[in-house]
Amino acid sequence: MASTDLEAPNTTADAQPTSEIDNRVSDAAAESTFQEMEDVTRAVPAIEFQNVTLGFGDRTVLDNLSFKVLRGETKIILGGSGTGKSTTIKLVLGLLKPDEGRVFVNGEDITDYDEYEMMRVRKNIGMIFQEGALFDSLSVYENVAYRLHEQGVSEDEVEQEVRRMLRFVNLEDAIDKMPAELSGGMRRRVGIARALVGGPQIVMFDEPTAGLDPPTARTICELAIKLRDLEDVSSMFVTHEMNNVDYLTGEYAAVNDEGEVIFEEEGQKLCLINTKIMMIRNGQIIFSGTDEQLKKQDDPYIKRFLRGK
Amino acid sequence: MNIAIRSLLEVQETTLLLARSARRLLGRPIYFNEMIAQADVIGVGSLTIIILTGFFTGGVLTLQTYPTLKYYGAQDQTGYLVALSLVRELGPVLTALMCTGRVGSAIAAELGSMVVSQQIDAMRALGTDPVRKLVTPRLIALVVTLPLLTVIADIIGILGGGAVSTGLYGMPMGTFFSSVRHGITTDDIIGGVLKPVVFALIIGSVSCNKGLSTEGGTVGVGRSTTSAVVTSSILVIVADFFLAKMLQVILDMPS
Numbered sequence: 001m002a003s004t005d006l007e008a009p010n011t012t013a014d015a016q017p018t019s020e021i022d023n024r025v026s027d028a029a030a031e032s033t034f035q036e037m038e039d040v041t042r043a044v045p046a047i048e049f050q051n052v053t054l055g056f057g058d059r060t061v062l063d064n065l066s067f068k069v070l071r072g073e074t075k076i077i078l079g080g081s082g083t084g085k086s087t088t089i090k091l092v093l094g095l096l097k098p099d100e101g102r103v104f105v106n107g108e109d110i111t112d113y114d115e116y117e118m119m120r121v122r123k124n125i126g127m128i129f130q131e132g133a134l135f136d137s138l139s140v141y142e143n144v145a146y147r148l149h150e151q152g153v154s155e156d157e158v159e160q161e162v163r164r165m166l167r168f169v170n171l172e173d174a175i176d177k178m179p180a181e182l183s184g185g186m187r188r189r190v191g192i193a194r195a196l197v198g199g200p201q202i203v204m205f206d207e208p209t210a211g212l213d214p215p216t217a218r219t220i221c222e223l224a225i226k227l228r229d230l231e232d233v234s235s236m237f238v239t240h241e242m243n244n245v246d247y248l249t250g251e252y253a254a255v256n257d258e259g260e261v262i263f264e265e266e267g268q269k270l271c272l273i274n275t276k277i278m279m280i281r282n283g284q285i286i287f288s289g290t291d292e293q294l295k296k297q298d299d300p301y302i303k304r305f306l307r308g309k
Numbered sequence: 310m311n312i313a314i315r316s317l318l319e320v321q322e323t324t325l326l327l328a329r330s331a332r333r334l335l336g337r338p339i340y341f342n343e344m345i346a347q348a349d350v351i352g353v354g355s356l357t358i359i360i361l362t363g364f365f366t367g368g369v370l371t372l373q374t375y376p377t378l379k380y381y382g383a384q385d386q387t388g389y390l391v392a393l394s395l396v397r398e399l400g401p402v403l404t405a406l407m408c409t410g411r412v413g414s415a416i417a418a419e420l421g422s423m424v425v426s427q428q429i430d431a432m433r434a435l436g437t438d439p440v441r442k443l444v445t446p447r448l449i450a451l452v453v454t455l456p457l458l459t460v461i462a463d464i465i466g467i468l469g470g471g472a473v474s475t476g477l478y479g480m481p482m483g484t485f486f487s488s489v490r491h492g493i494t495t496d497d498i499i500g501g502v503l504k505p506v507v508f509a510l511i512i513g514s515v516s517c518n519k520g521l522s523t524e525g526g527t528v529g530v531g532r533s534t535t536s537a538v539v540t541s542s543i544l545v546i547v548a549d550f551f552l553a554k555m556l557q558v559i560l561d562m563p564s
Contacts, residue, residue: 093434119436127434133427147435150338194435 044107045070046202046234047092052101054087054283061087063283065101069202069236072274074228076245077238078287078305079280085238086130088280089204092236093127094118105202126195126203130210132187134179134194140166141175144193165193169223185216192223203227203235209244221247226261228274229253242306249275249291279305322522327514330444343446351412351447352454356461358407363462366399367391367469375478384478388485389492391470392463396493396501400463402549405508408455409541413516416447417537420520421530429521444517451509459505500556507552508545515541 047069054062061084069075077085090096091103094110102111110121134143142149144165148158166172169189179187188208195203205224209217221244227233229252237248251263252272266272277294279287279302287294287302295306333339370391378384420443423429429439467489474480519537523529556562 090430095430095433115433115438118433119438122434122436125434127431129427129431131426133431135428135431136422136426146437150435150437152338191431 045104046073046106047075047236048104048107049088049091050102050104052091052098052103054084054091054096054098061283062091062098065280065283065285067278067285067288069234071234072228072232074224074235074237074248074275076248076275076277077236077280078240078245078277080240080305083280084283085240085280086206089127089206089236089238092202092204093122093125123198124200124202126200128188128191128195128203128205128208130207131184132179132191134182134187134190136179138179139175140171140177140179140182140190143179143190144197146194147197161197162193165197166190168196169193170219185212185219188212188216188220189223192220196227199231201233203233205235205237205239207238207240209239209241214243217241217244218247222253222263224248225251225253225263230255230261242308245277245291249277319518323514323518326440326444326518326521327448327510329440330448330514330517333438333441333445334449336441338441340442340446343442344449347446347450348454350415351408351450352458355408355411355454355458358411359404359458359462360465362403362407363395363400363465364469364472366403366462367395367466367471368473370394370399370466371470371473372477375474375480384480385484386488386492387474387480388467388470388488392467392489393492393497395463395466395470396497398549398553400466401459401501401504401508402545404455404459404462405505405512405545406542408451408458408508409512409516409538409545412451413512413541414534414538416513416516417520417523418530418534420517421523421533422527424521424523425526425530439521444513444521447517448510448513451513452506455505455509455512456502459501463501496556496560496562500553500560500562503556504549504552507548511544511548512541515544 045068049065049067052062052065053060065084065088067075077088079085087096091098092105094113094115098111102109104110105121106124108121110118113121134140135146138146141159141162144162145158148161153161162175163172166175169192171186171189171193174182174186174190179190182190192208203224208220208224212220224235224237225248228235228248237244239245249266249272251265253261253263256262273290275291277287277289277291278285279294281301286299287297294302297303371387374390375384375387378387378390420429423432423443432439432442471482471485471489474485475482516537519533519540523533525532
C-alpha cells in the first residue's frame with residue numbers, strides 16, 4: 001500500500017483544480033497501472049494557496065504566497081520563529097482570513113466562507129496544535145471523544161473509537177487522566193489522537209515536536225509518517241527542527257508480513273516524493289522542493305538554517 | 310487609536326457578541342447540559358456570598374436608619390425603609406456587583422486562558438462554535454440565576470434587618486415585618502427582578518467579550534480579568550441609574 005501512495009503525487013504533480021485539466025489527468029491516469037490513479041479527485045490538490053497576502057496591523061505576515069499540497073503529500077513548512085508558518089495553517093482552517101488571494105481545500109474555495117460553512121470543511125481537517133491545546137476541563141477520554149460527542153454518536157461507538165485512537169498514539173493507559181496530569185509529550189499525543197478521530201483526510205501539524213525530548217519527537221514524526229504512508233493523509237507539517245525533516249523525508253512506513261508497521265530508510269535506490277519542503281522567510285517562499293534539493297541550496301540563510309551556523 | 314474610539318469599538322464588539330449569542334438560541338445544537346452546569350457554578354456557587362452580603366446589608370441598614378427614624382418617632386417604619394432600599398436598589402446592585410467579582414472575573418479568566426492556550430482555536434478546528442458552546446450557556450445561566458440570587462439577597466437582607474431591630478433595638482418582630490409588608494408594592498418587586506436581568510446581560514457579555522479578546526499570554530489574561538470586572542461594575546452602576554428612571558416612568562412610580 002505504501003508504494004502506491006508513494007507514486008501517487010508524481011503523475012498529478014502539475015494538476016490544476018479545473019475541469020479541462022481534470023480530463024487530461026484522467027487520460028494519463030488511464031494508462032497508469034495503479035488503480036488509485038483512475039480516481040480523478042486525486043488530481044485536485046488537497047490544499048492550494050493562490051497569491052495569499054495577510055498582515056496584522058502594519059506588519060505583513062504572508063506576502064503573495066502560492067503553493068499546493070497534493071493528495072497524500074506531506075508538505076514540511078520550514079522557517080524561523082515568527083515567519084508566518086503557523087499563520088499559514090490557520091488560514092487553511094479558516095481560523096484567519098487572508099487580506100488578499102484565495103485558499104482552496106479539496107478544490108473548494110473557502111476564502112469567503114462564513115463560520116457556519118467552515119464548520120463543514122473543518123470536519124475533514126485534523127489540527128495538531130503546538131502545545132496540544134487540550135481542553136483542561138475535560139479528561140483525556142472526553143478530549144479525544146470531543147468531535148464524536150458533538151456529532152451525537154452513541155457512547156459505545158465513541159468508546160471504541162477513542163480506544164482505537166489512543167492505541168494509535170500508544171496512550172490507552174491515560175484514558176481517564178486529566179490533561180494537567182500528562183507530560184508535554186503525552187499532551188501532544190492526545191492532541192494527535194483528538195485530531196485524528198473521524199479519519200480526516202487532511203492533517204495540520206503546528207510544531208508538534210517543539211520542546212520535546214528526541215525519542216518523543218521521533219514518536220510523533222513516526223505517527224506523521226504512518227498517516228502519510230498507511231492512511232493516505234495529506235498534511236502540512238510546520239517545524240523548525242531539522243531532525244523532523246530528516247525523519248519525514250528519509251523514512252517510510254510499511255506493513256511487514258506479520259502485520260506490524262515498520263519504518264524503513266529510503267536508502268540509495270528509493271526516493272520519497274510524497275514529502276516536499278517549503279521554506280518561508282519574511283512571509284515569502286524562499287525554497288520549495290525536495291530535501292535533496294534543499295541541501296544543495298547556496299542561499300546563505302538556508303545554509304545557516306540547515307547547519308545552525 | 311484614542312480612548313474614545315477604542316471604547317466605542319468595544320461597545321460594538323460586546324453588543325455584536327450579545328446578538329450573536331442570542332441568535333445561537335435558535336439553531337442547533339443547544340448545550341442544555343452546559344447551561345445547567347454553568348447555572349450550578351454561577352448560581353449555587355454564589356449562594357454563600359450572596360447570603361452573607363444580603364444579611365449584613367440588611368443589618369447595617371437597620372443599624373443606620375433606626376436611630377434617625379427614632380429621632381422623628383418613626384422607628385416603626387424601619388422595616389419599610391430597609392425593605393424598600395433592599396428590593397429596589399441594594400439587592401439588585403449588590404448582588405450584581407458581587408457576581409461581577411466572582412463570576413465575571415472567572416468567566417473572563419477561563420475564556421482568556423482558553424484563548425492563550427489555543428483551546429478556542431482547537432474548538433473551532435474541531436467544528437464547534439465557541440459562541441454557541443461557551444458564551445450562550447453562560448449568558449443564559451446568568452440571566453436565570455441573577456434574578457433568583459437577587460430575590461434571595463432581598464429576603465435574607467430583610468431577615469437580617471429584622472434580626473438587628475429585634476436583637477439590638479428590642480423592636481417586636483411583628484412590627485418590623487408588618488411595616489415591611491406595608492412598604493413594598495408589586496411594582497417594586499417587578500423592578501427589582503427586571504434590573505438583574507439587564508445586569509446579567511451586561512456582566513455576561515462584557516466578561517465573555519473581554520475573555521475572548523484576550524491577547525498577550527498570561528499577562529493578557531490578568532489584564533482582561535481586571536478590565537472585565539472594572540467595566541462590568543461601572544456599567545452595572547450606570548445602567549442602574551437609567552433603569553431606575555425608566556422603571557419610574559414605565560411603572561408610573563412617584564418620581
